[in-house]
Each structure stands twice: as C-alpha cells, then as structure tokens.
Amino acid sequence: xxxxxxxxxxxxxxxxxxxxxxxxxxxxxxxxxxxxxxxxxxxxxxxxxxxxxxxxxxxxxxxxxxxxxxxxxxxxxxxxxxxxxxxxxxxxxxxxxxxxxxxxxxxxxxxxxxxxxxxxxxxxx
Amino acid sequence: xxxxxxxxxxxxxxxxxxxxxxxxxxxxxxxxxxxxxxxxxxxxxxxxxxxxxxxxxxxxxxxxxxxxxxxxxxxxxxxxxxxxxxxxxxxxxxxxxxxxxxxxxxxxxxxxxxxxxxxxxxxxxxxxxxxxxxxxxxxxxxxxxxxxxxxxxxxxxxxxxxxxxxxxxxxxxxxxxxxxxxxxxxxxxxxxxxxxxxxxxxxxxxxxxxxxxxxxxxxxxxxxxxxxxxxxxxxxxxxxxxxxxxxxxxxxxxxxxxxxxxxxxxxxxxxxxxxxxxxxxxxxxxxxxxxxxxxxxxxxxxxxxxxxxxxxxxxxxxxxxxxxxxxxxxxxxxxxxxx
Numbered sequence: 512x513x514x515x516x517x518x519x520x521x522x523x524x525x526x527x528x529x530x531x532x533x534x535x536x537x538x539x540x541x542x543x544x545x546x547x548x549x550x551x552x553x554x555x556x557x558x559x560x561x562x563x564x565x566x567x568x569x570x571x572x573x574x575x576x577x578x579x580x581x582x583x584x585x586x587x588x589x590x591x592x593x594x595x596x597x598x599x600x601x602x603x604x605x606x607x608x609x610x611x612x613x614x615x616x617x618x619x620x621x622x623x624x625x626x627x628x629x630x631x632x633x634x635x636x
Numbered sequence: 637x638x639x640x641x642x643x644x645x646x647x648x649x650x651x652x653x654x655x656x657x658x659x660x661x662x663x664x665x666x667x668x669x670x671x672x673x674x675x676x677x678x679x680x681x682x683x684x685x686x687x688x689x690x691x692x693x694x695x696x697x698x699x700x701x702x703x704x705x706x707x708x709x710x711x712x713x714x715x716x717x718x719x720x721x722x723x724x725x726x727x728x729x730x731x732x733x734x735x736x737x738x739x740x741x742x743x744x745x746x747x748x749x750x751x752x753x754x755x756x757x758x759x760x761x762x763x764x765x766x767x768x769x770x771x772x773x774x775x776x777x778x779x780x781x782x783x784x785x786x787x788x789x790x791x792x793x794x795x796x797x798x799x800x801x802x803x804x805x806x807x808x809x810x811x812x813x814x815x816x817x818x819x820x821x822x823x824x825x826x827x828x829x830x831x832x833x834x835x836x837x838x839x840x841x842x843x844x845x846x847x848x849x850x851x852x853x854x855x856x857x858x859x860x861x862x863x864x865x866x867x868x869x870x871x872x873x874x875x876x877x878x879x880x881x882x883x884x885x886x887x888x889x890x891x892x893x894x895x896x897x898x899x900x901x902x903x904x905x906x907x908x909x910x911x912x913x914x915x916x917x918x919x920x921x922x923x924x925x926x927x928x929x930x931x932x933x934x935x936x937x938x939x940x941x942x943x944x945x946x947x948x949x950x951x952x953x954x955x956x957x958x959x960x961x962x963x964x965x966x967x968x969x970x971x972x973x974x975x
Contacts, residue, residue: 636851
C-alpha cells in the first residue's frame with residue numbers, strides 16, 4: 512500500500528470511529544436537541560441534550576415545598592421524582608423527542624424537548 | 637442567472653429556516669397548553685392569544701365561584717345574563733347536543749362529580765344513586781335566549797367537552813385575521829393548526845394509542861389548517877375491582893360510556909365541532925357513530941375510532957392523510973363508505 516493509500520485508510524478509520532462516537536455520545540437524541548425546563552410559565556433552564564454524556568440531575572424547588580427532580584441521561588429526559596399527588600409526570604417515563612412534553616400540572620413544571628427534526632409536531636389525545 | 641438562482645435559493649432557505657416565531661406554555665382550562673406562532677408579528681399575536689385563554693378560563697371554569705358557568709349553575713333556576721362569548725359557546729354546544737341526539741350532553745357534570753372525576757376521589761356510585769342522577773342530565777332543560785340563560789336547580793352545566801375546541805377555533809380565527817399563516821396550538825390534547833408548517837408541508841399530528849399508559853402515537857395524520865381532537869378512555873380513569881372507569885360519561889346511564897371504543901379522533905375545520913363530536917362519537921360507538929357520520933356530511937369531519945380490541949375504523953377522507961406508525965401495521969383497519 513502506498514503512503515497515500517495508508518493515509519486514506521487511516522482517515523477512513525478515523526471517520527468511522529468518529530461517526531460511531533457521534534452515535535455513542537448522542538444516545539437516543541437527534542442532533543441539535545435542547546431540553547427546555549419551564550416552571551410557573553417561565554423558562555428556568557436549558558440543557559443541550561447532544562452534549563449530555565454524563566447523567567445529570569436538576570432539582571426544581573417550587574412554592575409550598577413543591578419539588579421536582581429532572582433526570583437527563585443518554586439524550587433522554589424523565590421526571591425521576593416529584594412531590595405532586597398524582598405522579599402523572601413521573602409515570603410518563605422517558606421522552607426523547609419534541610412530540611410530547613412531560614408536564615407536572617400541580618407543580619407547574621414542563622419539560623419540553625426542542626429541535627432535532629422530530630417526526631411529529633404534536634400528539635392528539 | 638446563476639447568481640439570481642443562488643439568491644432565490646438563499647431567500648427561500650431563509651424563509652424555510654429563519655421564519656420568526658414566538659411560543660409559550662399556558663396553564664389554563666385544567667390542562668397545559670403550548671402555543672407556537674410563526675411570522676413577523678408572532679409575539680403580538682401570541683400575547684393576545686394568551687390573554688384570550690386566561691379570560692376564557694376565568695369565564696368557564698366550572699369550579700370557580702367567579703365564573704359565568706358557576707353563576708348559571710348556582711342561581712336556583714333563576715335567569716342569569718351571560719357575556720357574549722359565553723352565550724356564543726353555550727349556543728354552539730347546545731347545537732351539538734341536539735345534533736347528536738344527546739350523545740353529547742353538557743349537563744353531564746353531576747355524573748362526573750358522582751364518580752369523583754372532579755376531585756380525584758374516585759368511587760363507583762350505587763345504581764340507585766345513578767338512577768337519581770339520570771334525570772338531571774338533560775340539556776333540553778337549559779334555557780338560552782340570547783345572552784340570558786337559566787337552568788333548573790340541581791342541574792349543572794360544564795363546557796369541558798367543547799371549550800378547548802372552541803378556544804382553539806377562536807384563536808385560529810383571530811390569528812388568521814391578523815395575517816398569521818402558520819401556527820400550532822396544542823390545547824391539552826386538542827390540536828388546532830393554522831395553515832401549514834412554515835416550510836409549506838402539512839403538520840404531522842400523532843394519534844395517541846389509548847392502550848399505552850405512556851404517550852405513544854399509533855399513527856400520524858397530516859393536516860393543514862385543521863383541528864385534530866381526540867377523546868380517549870386513557871385520558872382520565874381509575875381502576876377498581878379489575879374494572880376500568882373513565883371520565884367520558886354516557887348521558888343515558890350517568891356512567892362511563894361503554895361502546896367498545898377506546899378513543900375517537902375527529903379531524904375537521906371547526907374545532908368546536910371536532911371537540912364536541914369526539915365525545916359524542918365515543919358515546920355512540922363505531923357502528924352508530926359511523927351512521928351518524930354518514931348522515932351528517934355537512935359537518936365536513938373525518939373520524940378515527942380506536943376500538944378496545946385495538947382495531948381501527950375510519951372514514952374514507954383519512955385514507956390518504958392517516959398512516960399507522962411503524963410496528964402498528966398489523967392492526968385491523970375498516971374504512972367506512974360514503975352513503
């Protein structure tokens with residue numbers, strides 16, 4: 512193999528490794544996805560999901576002792592804990608696209624993923 | 637020439653990707669709403685929409701002592717004078733009650749209360765209790781003349797089955813009037829679209845699979861400038877002694893409607909009609925509901941019934957715009973024919 516050929520092969524291997532790494536680091540999320548966290552109607556936090564390699568926990572303290580814990584892992588998001596009575600937000604489990612937000616109605620917390628070119632604009636029902 | 641083409645491409649690229657937009661989340665009407673409006677005046681239009689939603693929430697909240705609906709429900713049968721918007725909403729709602737032969741009945745609230753859906757303290761009422769409630773569910777006892785309304789003592793109106801659809805339709809009208817060509821209004825499970833997406837393609841609206849506790853789309857309907865409303869047994873329910881009881885009441889039994897249907901989705905230009913019919917067609921079921929659809933082409937709606945056994949029935953207009961999601965294609969699908 513010529514020097515030039517070796518160079519191309521090395522580049523190709525790098526490219527494959529890089530794309531594998533891209534997939535690995537992104538987990539389930541599509542490129543460019545952002546998590547927006549709203550509390551009482553205000554945007555309080557944004558997290559770039561494509562850079563969230565390490566699991567991340569965000570605790571939101573609300574009025575009257577209300578507390579919600581957001582868990583972000585492998586580009587997915589869930590409400591891991593909430594003080595609300597109905598636990599609808601916790602029971603919803605993981606989301607990874609923009610179709611449906613996680614909503615804690617009693618504590619007025621919304622976890623909404625933006626971007627990534629999700630295939631659905633909304634879900635009726 | 638090439639430069640002009642490149643410039644045109646650049647411009648259209650801007651139109652595609654850089655359409656100004658404004659969005660917000662609103663907690664109103666006992667649900668969460670998400671509004672996204674595109675266009676240069678999006679923020680002004682959005683501010684107006686939010687103001688409208690909070691106003692309507694205040695007018696129509698059945699549990700708020702300051703609401704118009706409360707005044708109607710707690711006036712010992714005496715007439716009350718309603719504001720114009722509430723009178724209009726009630727008139728539209730009563731029209732739909734009449735059209736559906738009472739399958740939609742906006743006076744079902746005493747039943748919803750008895751089953752605990754208003755407080756979350758769920759219970760199964762006795763048959764005697766239900767028998768006593770059935771005569772209270774009768775929208776024909778509601779008198780509505782212009783802005784004056786009265787309701788016999790003991791009866792209660794709740795506009796929950798039509799208000800979100802009405803709100804979506806009103807907001808969409810207002811947005812079109814100020815020149816908005818593209819908007820997505822998500823009103824707690826009710827979807828109202830204005831125009832197409834900014835890139836000109838239809839909106840892709842998922843239809844919730846009622847058999848899944850997590851939010852999962854069983855299929856997708858593509859729409860432009862239409863409302864998509866789903867009533868599902870999975871939206872509010874409780875379980876007791878192995879039975880599941882949901883919030884959609886059959887006005888004739890004062891109990892959860894059991895028609896073999898798990899959810900009904902109605903797609904159409906008029907959000908109020910879509911909202912009211914999604915409840916009525918759940919109560920009627922696939923067979924009777926299908927006949928209702930055939931006999932009422934003037935409504936210009938398309939309907940998808942998801943049955944408790946997972947099979948689907950839909951009207952022919954959905955054949956091209958509705959697609960099952962990946963992994964759902966084994967479902968049995970029946971397409972109704974036109975009369």
